[in-house]
Amino acid sequence: MARRAKDGMAITGERTASREVSRPAPRRDGLSEMSPGDVDTDPSRRPSGQQTTDYEDEARRQPTLLIRRTLRSGQRVRFGGNVVVLGDVNPGAEISARGDIVVMGWLRGVAHAGADGDEQAVVCAFRINPTQLRIAQFIGRAPDLTESALPDTPEVAEIRDGRLVIDRWQSSGQNHPGR
Amino acid sequence: MGEAIVITSGKGGVGKTTTTANIGAGLAQAGHKVALIDADIGLRNLDVVMGLENRIVYDLVDVVEGFAKLKHALIKDKRFENLYLLPAAQTRDKTAVSPQQMIDLVDRMKQEFDYVLIDSPAGIEQGFKNAVAGADRALVVATPEVASVRDADRIIGLLEAQEKHNPFLIINRIRPSMVKKGDMMDIDDMIEILAIELLGVVPDDEAIVVSTNRGEPAVLNGQSRAGEAYRNITRRLLGENIPMMKLEEDTLFGKLRKMIGFKG
């Protein structure tokens, strides 16, 4: 399984431990590691109890751009990292990111995650109805459904078995068993 | 010190000039001192819509170039003592004026008028930039068509980039019967995408065509539905809280009420 640079990056120290920790539920782990003190209850993973998280290093390798507004028609964002939008991405707007794209709103424009070829990249949004969606070299468009027929739930787009699929977002990370 | 409001859209032919003329006449009727600037240099027609074409001596470019005094270029309206038009030059193009010159001109006019309405040309180039340069606030006109909404969205993005926030939306040429059949974008969908405050909805109305050709803004016509819509828009612009008018179907506008809320 091809691992992205991001995997395991959250943890410095023993390599085996980092993979274990980052795999089952990256989001949850991320959260727990932010709390002070040792919150990992599995003693087998922390023999020395000395692991620290180097988020600075992770941020350098995969920076994240935060956009606190709606991207409107004609506005284009290209970024060599992840992109998070606190707003909508309207028809006619475009995001291209080397990493993941997260939209805290409607995605109706064009989004290209993993723009440098990372097939593990994902696009997630509160509501996904993009003009066009790309992950790495895969290109897709949303089925021609009226918006009222779309699922009323956050979704994630990713490459699964060589196909670009959109699926319901599952918060515990079940969407990405391989990551 | 008055307020300068630009009427703009991106897409052409959606009703900017119609809206400028009607809101201008509406504000004048309400007793305010109003100046209209036709910033569509090279394609002027606000003068025609106002029925003032035959009184033009000097134009905006003459004023900006110092060839004519502002007071000599301003044309007084036929109906209202307190309504004036600064016409566009017909024989020049958009590059005859710079954004800074527009800012200076509009600032001067704001000393004298309560409202300065600027009729923007279509597009996003120099003419648009000139038109918005001196404005304090923008009214974005869109029709219920996908392309028009797309262009309005582009314009709102450009306005935001110029720190001109909180433009108002006017939806023009709505046909309730078509919306009902699903042949037109519905108002809620437009507001959902554009996410700006709705100032009013103007129905598609033959009276507009008639009034345009006669040079009589529909807002002065008590019989016209579009005229009524423009009267309401004028009052909302003045800070009054007027509910959206019902066109035909209860259902279409029932949901809209929650969108109305004005700071005044």
Ligand SMILES: Nc1ncnc2c1ncn2[C@@H]1O[C@H](COP(=O)(O)OP(=O)(O)OP(=O)(O)O)[C@@H](O)[C@H]1O
């Ligand atoms: N509500 C309406 N009902 C019917 N006709 C309308 C309505 N609004 C505008 N029109 C017509 O549409 C045409 C275009 O309107 P107008 O000139 O106001 O648009 P504009 O946005 O200023 O165009 P341009 O981009 O060329 O400056 C005119 O013929 C006008 O009479």
Ligand SMILES: [Mg+2]
């Ligand atoms: Mg016009």
